[in-house]
Amino acid sequence: MSTRITLPMSTKAEWIKFRSLRSSVYSIITLLVLTIGLGSLITYARTKHFGHDGDNALGWDPVTVSLTGFFFAEFVVGVVGAMIITGEYATSSIRTSLAAFPRRVEFVLSKAIVLIGVVFVMSEAMAFISFFLGQSLIKSAEPVTGLSTTIGATGVLHAVIFAGLSIVLLALIGFGLGLLLKRTAAAITVFVSFLLVAPILVAFLPSNWGDPITKWLPGTLARGMMSINRDPETFTPNVCGLVLLVYAIVVIAAGTYLFSKRDA
Template identity: 30%
Template sequence: MSSFPGILNSEWTKIRTVASTTWTLASALVVTVGSSAALCAVVSATLDDMTPQERLTFDPTMASFVGMTFGQLAMIVFGVLVVGTEYSSGMIRTSLAAVPRRVSFFFGKLTVATALALVVGLATSFLSFFLGQVILGDASVGIGGDNVLRAVIGGGLYMAMIALFSMGVAAILRGSVLAICMLIPFFLVISNILGGVPATRKWAQYLPDQAGAKIMQVVPGGMDGSTTTYGPWGGFGIMVLWTAAVVLGGYLVLKKRDA
């Protein structure tokens, strides 16, 4: 039976030698930083046109992270591919033959992939912040401002949780295509629609992406004008609970069903 360090090394080898997972991580960084910089440029050009209310609720830190909406899609694909590709290719049987203890195999895979997602997420978050603040000019804030560092680190944590959540869903569905077809519309369309409709907004704030995104907010109610009954860390805690439930579901499916 393989040792846990050996499992970690094996999973690291799988991820780094597959081009699709490497490119999706790179895409998460490039898309997030690029789209965030573009929005900050638009905001910088229209600062003088803001109403007093818009100026009061403007969150320059959050403005640097608007690209997370698109960058998280790459993280979703990364998370799904890490787990789902083994089912699609049939390699899951070989992996489980090499590591019969399924709990070690599953959590070893998730540990390596989540660590990679966190590293890329933190790099993305810091690059987005510093580039965005340069573009915002006089409207910018420093990393030492109140709650700013928490928000920047939180951006990396958010992206890591998105990837881990996606891994759990892929494990439950035992494949890549269905998981991607469910997750991308959910995060990109359904969650935003529910959050934008007054009748469903009070429930939508507890969805994993909307709750987790609050950790990147410095000005309460800033940018989108919405307020919640929980704070930044409370919102991230809700996202962690969602993710833990999905990961547990994925493990139970792997444990109970044949490969």
């Protein structure tokens, strides 16, 4: 019998909260289906039209192609991450939660553990299913041989695992933004700005200005984590993962600091 609330107790509470909401369960299932489905569709189309739109053997990365659906997952998972905390503010259930467990740093930690657990399982499943499905589609449709790859090829297993991890890190960044900003709309706006809008704006800059910025953007880093044909302008997959991890830690640390000072 422990003398006070332990991390397993508060984490169990957060897990019950997560799984008992239809919205979170449905968003995970929808995400899984759409990511794999869209990825397969695009993989098939790109393979069929190989050579037509600038796809050529040099730039062709069969791993990245089969994981195209991850563009979609990157966006949705940020929303899922933000909502596990902003949803509590929106319904003011945050007060009930914090009255039950007032140690706020540990409260954040319990939520992060559940988020990491759920998103990790989902995103790795998504990565491996997308990869194997994608490779078999490439193989069945390939106009020239040698376009598909295998999990045993150099760097491929690493890339597929890292693809899943990139989604976990983006979910954590969304969670951190939710902690910082309290409001779902605000958190999503900032998340989408960095993930989707920033690359568009940077694209308007002259390339000697834009390229050094682009490689630090979260979308580029997430893509860099899963690529086997490295763009010379980006970091290695490991460095990409590390930078994205630092982003997640910084945002969550800042969010936790504000969260523990703020009136609920």
